[in-house]
Amino acid sequence: MDSYQVGTNTPIKLKVGIETEAITMTYPFLYHSEDDDTPYSMISPFDPAQKPGWKQLDNGNKVNGKFFRVVSFLRFFNSFPDEETFNLAIQQVKDTYEASLKGGDVSPYMMAFELKSFYKDKTCVIESELLLT
Amino acid sequence: MKKIVLLSVLWSSIVIAQSGTEPTAALQNIAPPSSPAFVLMDITPSNIIVPENIQAFSLQTISAFSGDSSNGLSNNNYAVEFQPYWYVKRERMDFFKYNNLTTQKADDSEVTPNDYTGYNIFGDVWKRFSVSMALMNGTFDVLPQAQSYVSVGARTRLLSFKTKSQINDIKSQYTAYTTFMSSPEVIAIFAKPGLSPSEINTAITNLETYKTIVTDFENTLQRKPVFALDVAAAYSHFMGDKNQDLDDAFGRFGVWASGDLAFYTPTIGTNSHVHIYGVFRYLRDGLNLNEASDLFIETKTDYGVKMELELDKLSFAYEYITRDADDNNEERSIGSIRYKINKSFTLNGGFGKNFKSDGEQVVLFGIQWGLDYEPSVVLGAGN
Structure with a gap:
């Protein structure tokens, strides 16, 4: 799993960017460890297209040693005549999705992500995980 | 005959x-x-x-x-x-832009559905x-x-x-969708780290309220x-x-x-x-x-x-x-x-x-x- 060195940089902030026809709902969660089933803190779900700015993790508290997870759920409401056209829309999602973290004056860190799309439901789930050290 | x-x-x-x-x-x-x-x-x-x-x-x-x-x-x-629309990058694309709704607010600023007060009558030309x-x-x-x-x-x-009524319907359906997607019932599904993307998708799309909201939303958008x-x-x-x-x-x-x-x-x-x-x-x-x-x-x-x-x-x-x-x-x-x-x-x-x-x-x-x-x-x- 990827890790991000928080160091003394606080507060740690998250920014999600995406350019897509779909409505994107993003859910950022903080866990004490990667084995936890429930998060101890979260940022309220948001649509990055409507709220594009930086958001503090855990209200600016220290997050060293925590497990951070961001899930984005996309739902397309336009019609797709076929799966190939849908896949082209998903390609744009892959090309433009960015979930980045930063603290202090340190350059933003781009989180790696896994993407799974579902043509039948016109949906897509994107997940990023990071150990904050 | x-x-x-x-x-x-x-x-x-x-x-x-x-x-x-x-x-x-x-x-x-x-x-x-x-x-x-x-x-x-x-x-x-x-x-x-x-x-x-x-x-x-x-x-x-x-x-x-x-x-x-x-x-x-x-x-x-x-x-x-x-x-060609689908083969080139769509710059700054989002749901409202795709549906031709426009706002006076600057790019990268926070917006709400009510900020979309205009309609781009030429928005379908390239699309x-x-x-x-x-x-x-x-x-x-x-x-x-x-x-x-x-x-x-x-x-x-x-x-x-x-019409203004059609535009308002889109905005209110967007609000209904995002409000539901921010509900504790939905958050609880996304909060489970053990679920795979397929399991998350199935859990969300099988929710009865989700199905109702999405169907209403699509019917609104399909209005000519x-x-x-x-x-x-x-x-x-x-x-x-x-x-x-x-x-x-x-x-x-x-x-x-x-x-x-x-x-x-x-x-x-x-x-x-x-x-x-x-x-x-x-x-x-x-x-x-x-x-x-x-x-x-x-x-x-x-x-x-x-x-x-x-x-x-x-x-x-x-x-x-x-x-x-x-x-x-x-x-x-x-x-x-x-x-x-x-x-x-x-x-x-x-x-x-x-x-x-x-x-x-x-x-x-x-x-x-x-x-x-x-x-x-x-x-x-x-x-």
Whole structure:
């Protein structure tokens, strides 16, 4: 799993960017460890297209040693005549999705992500995980 | 009654002709072949085309009795249509921009649905722009023997207008969706780190409230603009016939526009609309034979109207187009029926009087399908 060195940089902030026809709902969660089933803190779900700015993790508290997870759920409401056209829309999602973290004056860190799309439901789930050290 | 019997016979012929191909897979993604390259040759069910839900790339075929139908459905009328929108990066694209709603707020600033106070009437121009190319073989009521033509065309939606009520409905549906997606019930699903993306998707899309909200939202978005103006242009080149001592020559060039005034009629059906179309077409037609059997060019102007009742799966339409030509005037009076059997299978038919026809005659009835990257009809191994 990827890790991000928080160091003394606080507060740690998250920014999600995406350019897509779909409505994107993003859910950022903080866990004490990667084995936890429930998060101890979260940022309220948001649509990055409507709220594009930086958001503090855990209200600016220290997050060293925590497990951070961001899930984005996309739902397309336009019609797709076929799966190939849908896949082209998903390609744009892959090309433009960015979930980045930063603290202090340190350059933003781009989180790696896994993407799974579902043509039948016109949906897509994107997940990023990071150990904050 | 005579027409119904004739249509039944023609339909049976098509089914019989097709039975030899033994499709072994379900027909998929069938779309009416309405590319301008086809429409130019008057072989589509309707001369009034509306660029709805075009595939990013499609290969269309048509089985027209006006073409060389000596080999049944395997006649040589094919069109490739390509929508560049999906192949280039859409800068700063989001849900509201895609649906043509605009805001005065600066880029990168926080916005709410209520900040979207404008509507971009030109927002569909690039989104619905498509280019097509067709290879056709037929007589097209011009030459006694079937001839080959190559056509290119383009079409798009130049203007669209939505009412304030339609725009407000989109904004309120967006709010309903995002509010539900922010509810504890939904958050609890996303908060579980052990769920795979497929499990998350299944858990969300199976929620009854999700299904209801999404269905309502899609119905709202599927409401047609109260007015839309579609434009198209196409050129068809006659490839010549050495047997008849005819060189390749200018075929047909046309530009046309159709305006669609759409009235939403929810009392008839969930997605039901009554459409009144107006159409104008300028045609420079080189496919005319004089007494010496030489081709000559004639300029024609078409204008007419079309009425359509669009129900959820079925639509009835009638169009009347009058053509002012250099030497005489002609009319096209066509009734058409479209029935969507299921999500991927649609029947189209048209009957009536076409331009250049003597008396009332069937002009087209059949199945048309779009061949995607993968064929819509998969033939058996023996074929």
